[in-house]
Amino acid sequence: MYIRNQLTAVTLAASIALTATALMAADLRVGMNAEPSAIDPHYHNLGPNNAMAQNIFSRLIEQDEKQRLNPGLATSWKAIDDLTWEFKLRKGVKFHDGSPFSADDVIFTFERAPNVPNSPSSFGTYTKGKTAVKIDDFTVQFKTEKPFPLMPQDVSNVHIISKKAAEGATTADFNSGKAAIGTGPFKFVKWVPGDVILLAKNPDYWGDPVEWDHVTIKTIKSGPGRVAALLAGDVDFIDNVPPTDISRLSKDPNVLLSQGISNRVIYLHMDQFREDSPFVTAKDGSKIKNPLLDVRVRRAISKAINRDLIVERVMEGVAVPAGQLLPEGFFAVSPNMKPEKYDPDGAKKLLAEAGVPDGFKMTLHGPNDRYINDAKIAEAIAQMLSAVGIDTTIETMPKSVYFKRASGGGPNKTPEFSFILVGWGAGTGEPSSPLKSLLHTYDKSQGFGASNRGRHSDPTTDKLIEEALATVDDKKRSDLLIKATELAVGQRLGIIPLHYQVNTWAARKGISYKARTDERTVLNLVSSSK
């Protein structure tokens, strides 16, 4: 905090340095917060890797900056029956080595993607239950055992590699560049881990022409360091601008900010499965029956939180109050669910109705290095809850310790805490992802509720989610997902949404970025306004 303030203090004075070092227009130097763990697009299914892969490779279906699905290497796709999807492939696409793209590359990709050795997070998540079949050189069918409506979403997460270049290749072959042959906007040149990634323009890119001849990507982990590098003119464009620097930078005439709401909702999860919850007691410290089991208490907590104040003061205006799982504009977002109004009197009344008129005592656990201002949000919430009679103390810890305990630190690997602050980004860009993982009954055998750390459980919700996941028709599925969200979040408060994060990129004047809801920094979305 202190460091950042020190830094911002000279932001204005620094703008002179910025203009002085304007660069040749066709080269771009980028300062990024995170580095991928490999260039292999199928090694590690995580944000930084997927963002980097998107520069070098293409997918059958591309997700645009709002995670809407657009034609990529497939020009059209449809479900020809409940169990078969057919993809028509783009003709005339060339890989970086000049070889043509065809259905064989697609089949090869979907065979390799789930089978990369020692993958820390495998792409099997997207390929399982699907068999790719070549019909002709430019037609591929995916067969499933059950109706599978999320086929386009899943396919839009798998990058297509070249069979010719990558047959038998290991992750190391991709990192060295030997197998890193894609059809994306940039060719891979070189990676020096911890230091720099170099890319060059792919003149034969099938999409919109690429603007940058050469791209240099530097990893700058420290937030103030990234801002300083931008202000000093050492880089042209940075991601993850620290919130404390945003207001200063926005006044700087030589800096252009790009901001966009993300698919990440910050929410509270409450213990809804234990009568005797470890971190909830009566005010005198004696044991009580877990009041969080009562929906009226959960509603009271939601009413006691002033989301506008959190957004304005804690998040410095850079967030949007949340009333459901995804912000407006995404698929299957309920038009009826608004952020809960701040109503402390209503909260007290509900607590009285629930039989705890004098409130109770509990601990809010949260990470302190995972989400934007996470520890400060927890502090604000504790104060707001204490104001309506729920004496809340907070305990925050590094994410490396926190998530293990939150997911399975208790006896028999049950969640350890009673009341937690967490966030969820919907990678598929629609609410089935959080519904399935956060609100469906915990069910190991079917893979449901993997992150349901409050163990919310409701048979009607489960049925709606499962039905939605088997409905191919978009309109019907959207209705089911909305119904499930309205029930699980709106009525039952299985989780309490707080706000959606807003992400900020900054560039020197003359460069702009299309802010992405999936928080990724994708370099052909950086453009210069000559």
Next chain:
Amino acid sequence: MSVFIIRRLMQSILVVWIMSLIVFVGVNIVGDPVDMLINPEADQAEIERFIRDLGLDRPLHEQYWYFVLNALKGDLGNSFIFNQPALKLIIQRIPATFELALAALLMAVTIGIPLGVYAGLNPDYRISKTIMATSILGFSLPTFWVGLMMIMVFAVMLGWLPSFGRGETEMLFGIEFSFLTRDGLAHLLLPALNLSLFKMSLVIRLTRAGTREVVHQDYIKFARAKGISQNRIIFVHLMKNIMIPVVTVLGLEFGGLIAFSVVTETVFSWPGMGKLIIDALHNLDRPVIVAYLMIIVIIFVFINLVVDVLYSILDPRVRLQELKG
């Protein structure tokens, strides 16, 4: 002397082994790397597959046994994140860190010793007092803060030097070094100065104290009485005698320079070992943490050995056999 060195090496092996045990158990108590690395959307089956792949489903003593067996073959395990040998990842980063640490040490010595001698010879001058006062700041200001201030002043406001990174490198003996190119030198200057400030202050204070003590000794007075030139007195008679504590401390501190370059490397995004270990700690990349700490232990042990040998060369009264390690 060789007996001494052999005994010392045996002790080192014991230290490294105990260290490995402490570190291995320590990192296995804290947190869970699986939560750090896996995509949150993965289901329970995928999570279990990854735990099995890493071997984390085995009991701790079994994991440690396999670790020791492999370590004896020179394999400290694969990074959970990069799936590359942890040792290789660290060795790749060693040149950058060593270059930075050596540059910082060089700065500390070349700037610190003359200033210290000057302040020791002329304790009442105003300049001497300024030097001593500034050296207190060098001790007490936190490295990361000074680093950020340097970036602000020299990179952001004045625009003289680059704000981060290593710059162009050139090959020498098959290793990339940045001090061989102009761009690389410019990149090296700020982080090296930042890292050296603390040591520089230390050297100034040690040298001054030594000078003040030695300058009043009989042999200096005698040399003066003999009419030996001031320069010869300072550079031969005085220097040689104040160097013993300086060399000892700097030797020990050099290990510290390498180990604590973490802060400077983070502030300046210097692609060295420190940055690697910070990332590894954040993501609980256990093999890299263990390998890093073991390498640091080995470096420390080695430096201590070198210091002892140097010590005996500088001060003939010291006999290594008598030290018994």
